[in-house]
Amino acid sequence: MNPMVMFAEYSAVGIAAGGIYALIALGTVVIFKSSQTFNFAMGEMMMLSAYFFYTAAVTFALGPILGMAAALLASVAMVLVIERLALRPMMGRPFIATVMVTFGIGSIIRGLVGMVWGPSDLQIPAILARSPVIVGGLFIPGKTARAFAIAVAIVGALIAFLRYSRAGIALRAAAADQITAYSMGIDVRRVVAFSWIIAAITGCISGVLMANVNSLTPSLGLVALNVLAVIILGGMNSIGGVLVAGLLIGWLEAVTGWMLGTEFREITPYVLALLILLIRPAGLFGSTEVERI
């Protein structure tokens, strides 16, 4: 096959895979913006959400649509409990302490999932059709392409919501300046809880999509490590930045995997993140934080 066509095809597949990275990263960035908390449990949260979906759709035989609704509800309930019991008491504590709490939550979720659902692969009902999608003469695997379309739709809806709704304005106000947000009657604690709900929803959708594209195992959450590179690249507080970075890293993974071999594919995001940190520590689009007293 013509190398140019191969390149274009791998690029298209990579960018399509990057859509999910962007969706996962978005949840993390929204939490970071509202509360300066970096949620290392994001991968585990989405993994657990995918198990919620499995349990509702398969074990309780609710089918994919009701199963998805149940999984979303369970995910939101889960993060509200986590936020209220584990993170709200940490408000105002040093950054590293809060980060360690999220690490701990991630470990607990991984352990619990292993205990409850076991370590082996589970097959979840296919919600994405398998037939390949052809865009401009390029073949893209059906699941990847459809997962990308869903991710783009969710990301677009979320950005519009943050931009135009009153709740979105409250979230941006609290992200910009907590004390001033309080001074205009915005209950910042509720805004933080709200940002965790957004992360629960994006995490649940991306978890189910990932489980569809790959399969459902307790290590599903490991993809969040790649997303860490996305966030470093895009800038922790930049929503637009992580979207671009998500697609970029998806593309780079696919292209290096093709040109250099799959063993290089794994390290690509981290090498790129390392380079970015050396050159632009705030990320490509992030702004440097100014500490005020």
Add this chain to the structure above:
Amino acid sequence: MAASLEIKDLAVVYQGVIQALSSLSLRVPEGGIVALLGANGAGKSTTLKAISGFLPLQDGRITRGTITIGGEDIGSLAPHVIVRRGIFHVREGRHVFGEMTVEENLIAATFAQRKSRPRKAAFDEVYGYFPILSERRAQRAGYLSGGEQQMLAIGRALVADPEMILLDEPSLGLAPLIVRDIFRIVARINREKKVSILLVEQNAVIALKYASYGYVIENGRTVLEGSAADLSANEDIRKFYLGVDH
């Protein structure tokens, strides 16, 4: 509609050890403009933060005394609750949301409303007092001039339709003519909307020109009080705060 504010023997400590206020008392009558004067670090801003409930957000604590508005003790309420009781704090340094447009800044302030009123009526009132904000409504607040940002900060208070505005250093870093314009509008707001104003100001000349009553605080305690006319005539005030050397 306005309410009176009364602070009695207030003491405030930051980080458990730094005594910012030791014995502060003051009263803002319904519909009045009261000035709070004092040197840097005397405790003026701390007093405003104690009223609006900001202290816990900055590791500060009220250790003694009471703050009451219309007879109700508000010393232990959360800041977003206090503002909905009708006390709006316009922070020192303006603190507009620079990444958001002028109008989005005003929308953010709607969370402070005690009872919701039509957005258009509230914003038209703001644009009536500050026509320049109407021209700039779709611009990012970060691109406004310092004076316009101060107007926006006061405009956000108007959206909330408060009983009292705590105004911290509105003249900071602004040209004298702009300061005069802003004070004239503040005086109009006070008169027309019967909003009481507690004003913290380094510029004692202009503060005493618009206030009816004033307090001088030093080292966290009230050391002098009187009508604006009396304070303006006081020898110590003239020397230390008005820069008049006999």
